[in-house]
Structures are given as structure tokens and as C-alpha cells.
Amino acid sequence: MDYKNPYLSPFEEFQRFKTHPAIRKIIEGGKRISYGARALIEGGLQSLPKMFMPGALLIGCDAGTLNMPKIKGSHTAMKSGMIAAEVINDHIKEKKDLSIYEDKFKNSWLYEELFKARNVKPSFSWGLILGIIFTGIDQILFRGKLPFTLKHKHADHETLKSVKEMPKIDYPKPDNVITFDKTSSVYLTGTNHSDNQPVHLQLKNPNLPINYTLEKFDEPAQRYCPAGVYEVQKESDIYKFVINSQNCIHCKTCDIKEPSQNINWITPEGGGGPKYGNM
Numbered sequence: 001m002d003y004k005n006p007y008l009s010p011f012e013e014f015q016r017f018k019t020h021p022a023i024r025k026i027i028e029g030g031k032r033i034s035y036g037a038r039a040l041i042e043g044g045l046q047s048l049p050k051m052f053m054p055g056a057l058l059i060g061c062d063a064g065t066l067n068m069p070k071i072k073g074s075h076t077a078m079k080s081g082m083i084a085a086e087v088i089n090d091h092i093k094e095k096k097d098l099s100i101y102e103d104k105f106k107n108s109w110l111y112e113e114l115f116k117a118r119n120v121k122p123s124f125s126w127g128l129i130l131g132i133i134f135t136g137i138d139q140i141l142f143r144g145k146l147p148f149t150l151k152h153k154h155a156d157h158e159t160l161k162s163v164k165e166m167p168k169i170d171y172p173k174p175d176n177v178i179t180f181d182k183t184s185s186v187y188l189t190g191t192n193h194s195d196n197q198p199v200h201l202q203l204k205n206p207n208l209p210i211n212y213t214l215e216k217f218d219e220p221a222q223r224y225c226p227a228g229v230y231e232v233q234k235e236s237d238i239y240k241f242v243i244n245s246q247n248c249i250h251c252k253t254c255d256i257k258e259p260s261q262n263i264n265w266i267t268p269e270g271g272g273g274p275k276y277g278n279m
């Protein structure tokens with residue numbers, strides 16, 4: 001999510017990716033049966049927040065235990081859950097503080113694995129080629145044991161440049177064979193939120209999208225949301241920012257990428273959301 005061009009649409013990029021001859025020949029003749037989206041947490045060890053607090057532990061992708069170079073997170077999430085289970089057991093039986101999670105985590109193979117992978121993602125801020133060369137040296141020659149740790153230079157929401165600095169991107173129309181639009185794709189997620197529940201996508205400043213973000217970034221929420229939740233509508237020459245929260249498929253991109261951090265994703269009421277039966 002650290003791209004610079006506010007005109008970029010991850011959804012449209014993926015549709016275009018499917019038209020590459022090497023990909024097209026694999027999926028041609030197939031049938032679209034489902035759709036989903038999720039922002040992966042690639043920051044690794046350096047981006048992990050404090051994982052314990054009074055009465056709660058953060059585990060798996062809620063904390064960010066994905067192994068980025070492997071693009072695998074199930075085994076690491078499960079291990080963080082197993083450690084959490086031990087900690088909760090000790091907490092209940094022996095009244096131990098939940099802060100022992102940190103020590104148990106640091107003494108586990110999970111920490112060791114994430115430590116070895118820590119320099120991969122930050123190295124890609126030097127560009128794809130240098131990132132690949134460095135990763136080869138770091139992972140194959142040194143097996144993740146280089147004596148330094150690269151830092152992430154910025155948060156993902158800080159990387160967007162203004163529309164004046166970036167070229168507009170025109171994406172081709174969907175052919176409804178290989179490529180599709182957002183509306184019909186979201187329908188396949190089976191996402192559902194009851195109509196009368198409080199909106200779970202909250203704006204800290206409701207005027208910001210139109211008064212600032214629209215002019216500076218052409219309101220990128222219209223494009224980075226893979227479910228078309230955010231729209232800018234014009235009525236009698238007045239712009240309006242519309243949130244179709246019932247379509248949200250819980251990818252969390254808006255919470256991560258909104259340049260002013262104005263969107264706050266809160267847990268929706270009543271267990272609503274996508275039904276990813278076929279994924």
C-alpha cells in the first residue's frame with residue numbers, strides 16, 4: 001500500500017494483471033466464482049505493535065505476524081495463538097501478568113523466523129532490482145543474519161503525491177470474461193451488514209474528503225477501496241462524499257491508506273461482513 005500515484009486503483013491493476021498473456025492462458029475459459037480482498041501486513045518484526053494490554057492479546061494478522069518473503073502467515077498466526085493460549089492459561093491458573101507474552105514470543109521459533117525475514121520488505125524501498133539483489137544476498141548468502149536491521153522509512157498513508165505531480169491512469173473497461181467491474185465482484189463476496197447498524201467507517205473530520213482530499217488527491221478512496229464503498233457525487237454543483245458502508249468487505253485498506261488518516265474502521269455490529277465460502 002505504499003504506492004505514490006493517487007490515481008492508482010489496486011482493483012483495476014489486478015484486472016489488468018489477469019490480461020497478461022501468461023496469466024490469461026491459465027484462467028481463460030474459467031468461471032469467476034468468488035471475489036475478495038485483504039490488505040496484507042508486510043511490515044514484519046519492525047512494525048509489530050505492543051501485543052499485550054490489560055485483558056487482551058494481539059495475535060496473528062491483527063498484530064502483523066505475516067512472513068513477507070514467504071507470503072505466508074497461517075503458520076505464524078497459529079503459533080502466535082498457541083503462545084497466547086499458554087499465556088492465558090498461566091494468567092488464569094498462576095495469576096501471571098499478560099506481559100509474559102512478550103518473553104514467550106521472543107523465545108519462540110516465530111520470533112526467529114520473523115527476525116530472519118525483517119530486512120526484506122524495507123529493502124524494496126530502494127526499488128525492485130536493488131531489493132531483489134539485496135534480498136538474494138540477505139536471505140540466501142546470510143540466511144537473514146546480517147548484523148543490522150533496515151528501518152521502514154514511512155507509513156503507507158504518507159506516500160501519496162498530489163494529483164499535480166502524478167500522471168492520470170486510464171484503465172480499460174472490463175470485458176466481463178477475464179476482467180470485471182467492482183459492483184458485480186462485490187456481489188460475489190456475499191457481504192452483508194444489517195441496514196440499521198451504526199456506520200462502521202467513521203470520518204474523524206467529515207468535511208476533509210471534499211474540502212482537502214478531493215482537490216489534492218482526487219479523493220483516492222474512490223479507487224483504493226476494492227468494493228466501491230466510497231464515492232464522490234455531484235449534485236447541483238455541490239460535491240458530496242458518500243460511504244456505502246454496507247458493501248465493505250473488511251480489507252482495511254481505507255484505514256491504512258487514507259492520506260490524512262481520517263477514516264477509522266471500527267468493528268461492525270452483529271458479525272456482518274463478507275462470506276468467503278469459496279475462497
Ligand code: SF4
Pocket residue numbers: 201224225226227228229247248249250251252253254255265
Ligand atoms: S471500506 Fe475500507 S475496509 Fe471496507 S472494503 Fe473499502 S477499503 Fe476495504
